[in-house]
Amino acid sequence: MTSLPLLDSPVLSRALVAYGHYLSFMVCFAALVLERRLIRPQPDRRDAIWMVITDIVYGIAALGVLGTGILRVLYFGQGSAFYTENPLFWWKVGAYLTVGTLSLYPTITYILWAIPLRKGELPQVSESLATRLKWILNVEILGFALIPLLAALMARGVGRPLLG
Numbered sequence: 001m002t003s004l005p006l007l008d009s010p011v012l013s014r015a016l017v018a019y020g021h022y023l024s025f026m027v028c029f030a031a032l033v034l035e036r037r038l039i040r041p042q043p044d045r046r047d048a049i050w051m052v053i054t055d056i057v058y059g060i061a062a063l064g065v066l067g068t069g070i071l072r073v074l075y076f077g078q079g080s081a082f083y084t085e086n087p088l089f090w091w092k093v094g095a096y097l098t099v100g101t102l103s104l105y106p107t108i109t110y111i112l113w114a115i116p117l118r119k120g121e122l123p124q125v126s127e128s129l130a131t132r133l134k135w136i137l138n139v140e141i142l143g144f145a146l147i148p149l150l151a152a153l154m155a156r157g158v159g160r161p162l163l164g
């Protein structure tokens with residue numbers, strides 16, 4: 001009896017991990033765009049709660065991107081040296097970490113909102129805080145749009161030192 005060759009080969013697991021990477025990235029992007037659209041001074045309770053939810057979804061998906069990315073480097077890609085020898089890979093990791101660090105500001109802001117929201121009060125969001133959050137989200141969205149370019153170049157070996 002012949003079995004499906006795909007199920008026996010590492011191709012399927014590689015494809016699934018790659019899919020996990022893309023799906024996490026898409027969820028991150030969608031959550032950031034939604035969060036960006038919701039930001040406004042003095043939001044009502046519903047919008048404030050949605051901003052917190054989109055930030056949590058973004059955080060979980062960002063961990064998914066990181067986890068699947070690490071799995072691809074170590075086990076399901078073209079061998080870890082293929083990536084670690086390429087400066088574009090480190091630019092990509094650096095861009096991811098920069099976006100991640102920037103996202104601490106909105107996340108800490110929303111954690112502080114949990115206190116008034118739990119008491120049934122609205123968080124105080126001034127015009128300047130809303131503008132600041134919007135700009136941070138703009139930069140994060142731009143970063144997330146640029147990282148796939150670095151990824152596409154890196155996956156094709158652009159930037160790798162020439163051998164021999």
Ligand code: HEM
Binds near residue numbers: 021066072077096147
């Ligand atoms: C530190 C975090 C990350 C690591 C370690 C990582 C690692 C990887 C690896 C190993 C690949 C496989 C390349 C190949 O096919 O040989 C890959 C592909 C890819 N990554 Fe990431 N990644 C990370 C973050 C991200 C982020 C944040 C995004 C999107 C914003 C992203 C988007 C992509 C895309 C689109 C590809 C496919 C490139 C292609 O095949 O053309 N990655 N990543």
